[in-house]
Amino acid sequence: MATAHAAGASEKVAARTKLAYGAGDFGTAIVAALKGFFLLIFLTDVARLDPAAAGSILLLNKVWDAINDPLIGWLSDRTRTRWGRRRPWILFGAIPFGLLFFLLWLTPPLDPTAKYLYYLVIALLGDTAFTAVNVPYTALTPELTRDYDERTSLNSYRFGFSIAGGLIAAVAHPLIVGRFDDPRLGYTVSAAVWGMLVALPCFVVFFGTTERPEHIAPKKPATTIPYGQQLRIAFANRPYRFVIGLYLLSWFALQLVQTVLIYFLTYYLRRPDQIPLVLLAVQGSSFVFLFVWSMVSRRLDKRLVYMLGATIWLAVQLALFFVTPDRFAWVLPLAALAGAGVAVAYLIPWAMMPDVIEYDELQTGQRREGIFYGFMVFLQKACLALGIYLVGLVLSWTGYITPSDAIPMPIQPDPALMAIRLLIGPGPAIILAASLVLVYFYPITRAEHARVRAALAHRAGAGGRQRES
Numbered sequence: 001m002a003t004a005h006a007a008g009a010s011e012k013v014a015a016r017t018k019l020a021y022g023a024g025d026f027g028t029a030i031v032a033a034l035k036g037f038f039l040l041i042f043l044t045d046v047a048r049l050d051p052a053a054a055g056s057i058l059l060l061n062k063v064w065d066a067i068n069d070p071l072i073g074w075l076s077d078r079t080r081t082r083w084g085r086r087r088p089w090i091l092f093g094a095i096p097f098g099l100l101f102f103l104l105w106l107t108p109p110l111d112p113t114a115k116y117l118y119y120l121v122i123a124l125l126g127d128t129a130f131t132a133v134n135v136p137y138t139a140l141t142p143e144l145t146r147d148y149d150e151r152t153s154l155n156s157y158r159f160g161f162s163i164a165g166g167l168i169a170a171v172a173h174p175l176i177v178g179r180f181d182d183p184r185l186g187y188t189v190s191a192a193v194w195g196m197l198v199a200l201p202c203f204v205v206f207f208g209t210t211e212r213p214e215h216i217a218p219k220k221p222a223t224t225i226p227y228g229q230q231l232r233i234a235f236a237n238r239p240y241r242f243v244i245g246l247y248l249l250s251w252f253a254l255q256l257v258q259t260v261l262i263y264f265l266t267y268y269l270r271r272p273d274q275i276p277l278v279l280l281a282v283q284g285s286s287f288v289f290l291f292v293w294s295m296v297s298r299r300l301d302k303r304l305v306y307m308l309g310a311t312i313w314l315a316v317q318l319a320l321f322f323v324t325p326d327r328f329a330w331v332l333p334l335a336a337l338a339g340a341g342v343a344v345a346y347l348i349p350w351a352m353m354p355d356v357i358e359y360d361e362l363q364t365g366q367r368r369e370g371i372f373y374g375f376m377v378f379l380q381k382a383c384l385a386l387g388i389y390l391v392g393l394v395l396s397w398t399g400y401i402t403p404s405d406a407i408p409m410p411i412q413p414d415p416a417l418m419a420i421r422l423l424i425g426p427g428p429a430i431i432l433a434a435s436l437v438l439v440y441f442y443p444i445t446r447a448e449h450a451r452v453r454a455a456l457a458h459r460a461g462a463g464g465r466q467r468e469s
Contacts, residue, residue: 013145013154020208021144022157024090024137026165027198031101031130033166034173034194036258037279039104040388041266043119044395045403046183047107053116055392058385061123065385068131069378076136084211086136086143091206093132098199100126105191107184133202139373142354143211146453152302152351156294159346161201163290167283169194171276237363239356240372242442243349247376248383249435250310250345253428255387257317257338260423263391267412268420269325278335285339286346293343297351303442306348310439313341314432321425341432348439350376355444355452362452362459394419 043054072089079085103122110118141154176193177186235241261279266272289309297305316338323330357372398415401407412420444452 018157022161024205025158025162027201029162029165030169033169051392052396055389059389062385089136094199094202096129098195102191102195105187151354155351163287170279247349251383253431255383259387259391281335285336286343289340289343309341309344317429
């Protein structure tokens, strides 16, 4: 009976726990949204760095990310406290996380070289604080429930808060900045607001959730496998390779669109006044469709849900290439339609991850959530950095004119405008097409997940009988 219950019965999570867990992504989503939409244009148009130099800051950051993301995931796997493995990281990382995010948006009176070094150092430290909070947070999902549908529900709450945080920040930030004649002061005030807001959800998660009893101060570490060997085992997991490939492609497309959208609206369509409304259409639609796709996923396999949403998104990106300044009326409907597709990039890869971890547990007998989620967070930030770097590099190559006090909104040359159109249209569409091919072959269906759960329950029951004998 115990085996049957473990394999087939649901493990419901209380609504208040789902709300507390979901709230944890509100702050990290604010960070991701503001960096994705505004960081490059802040560095080029407000801090007045060369586009290629601005993009290189984020690229160099990824060298450090390649170390700190999986490392902190590994360390959180081995953390043992009376509060659990993950929650102490979230608690103690909260204040540095908010403070360093605030410092990223200041414009210190330094020469170009010193200013470049300032942003590079703050970006590295801020990313470390982000990792210390976000990797343990994302690794909480499988430790709250083992139920297939409850995990999707948890991620629906999580990304409901995520999209809400991104929506509020993306819409409110340009409105706050716009209230000041000096954009540098506007960015400082806005950053102070967001710096406080990104730290608060960490405390909500810590006090509102509890890890499963087996993860609270056990007698010995859950794994003794060396770090390097753990990484090799993780990437030997075939379903995991599919999930990280899918996540890499979908989030690279997302970050590319986020980065170039502000340039597209400002310099090609010449409608910077419409930025808050367009972002509201995208993020608001994503918020609604997050729950639509969550309900659909209770009837269809997760991979089919992704295919439906990504196909819609791909079509929208191709259509944006053909929008001209005199047809701006098309932009808002397309933005709302894009949100339906963007929602699957938020929901589905993360909903697949707990299933992959259980598959790994069946194969190896180990639970290494921190390692798996560490690489997922690394890929998310890598896509953000690569998107910003690529846009900055292309703009630099095509003769992008950096604004000045005399010309705050210059007319960009035709090569730069064409590059902006290609980066918002065919570029993301090609990436999404590749993700559709990948998700088609993803091996863990609903039936396969049930088989894995049953096998794990059988193993646990056999282990218990052996101990009794």
